[in-house]
Amino acid sequence: MSDTSEIADRLAALPDDELLAVLRAATAGRPTLAGVHAALGAAAAGDDAIIDADVTPDTELSPSHESPAVLGASGQVGGLSAVPAVPVPPTGIPTQAAVSGYSPGGVPTFESVRDKVEQRFGTAQGMSELDRQTPAGRSAGEQWEAREKAARERLDRIRKSLHGNDVETEP
Incomplete structure (x- = not known):
């Protein structure tokens, strides 16, 4: 179908x-x-x-349904607006928000916040990589691994001793 x-x-x-x-x-x-x-x-x-049964996709608009004639900006005779036009900065010239990272109202732009977060993340990641390459950083990592290994071995011994007691108590 x-x-x-x-x-x-x-x-x-x-x-x-x-x-x-x-x-x-x-x-x-x-x-x-x-x-x-x-x-x-x-x-x-x-x-x-x-519902108008006479309306089809081929129906042409009657003059009463056409858009009204366009008046001037103010709708008055002469078409001159009392409100001056808002200046639009030309393309290619960065706006204040693009340069400073803040809107005219003092709100940070999304791009500036994203750039700051990415910069801080990159700095933190680089610092951790550099820290692991120093002797002190390597020794701290080695100490951590040694403690983890000792903890796993101790846990395995405890589990074996518990399982050993379970086997002896069963008839």
Whole structure:
């Protein structure tokens, strides 16, 4: 049933009320089809006020539906605006936020925060690598490994002694 024409043929064969039910079920919960779902609901309820059977995709707009004539910026005669235009910086010139890392309101930009975090992470990672290469750093690492090995051996001995007691007490 993956063939689109087969699906369309089956839908076309349905009576109107069944087709409305199928389409409402298919459009339910889909935000982009909310208008279609609402129109189908109105059609199912019998509200003919919003349904115009004469409208097809080929229907041309009547003059009453065309966009209104564009007036000037202020909507007044002459079209001059009392409010001056907002200056837009030319492309290629960095804005204040790009240079300082802060917006005019004093809020740090996302890029500046990300750069600071990456710089601190890189510094910390580099310091730990350098620390492991020093004699003191190597000896601390070796001491840690020796303690871990001793702890594992001690844990193994304790487990063996517990298992040994379990075997002796069993009949």
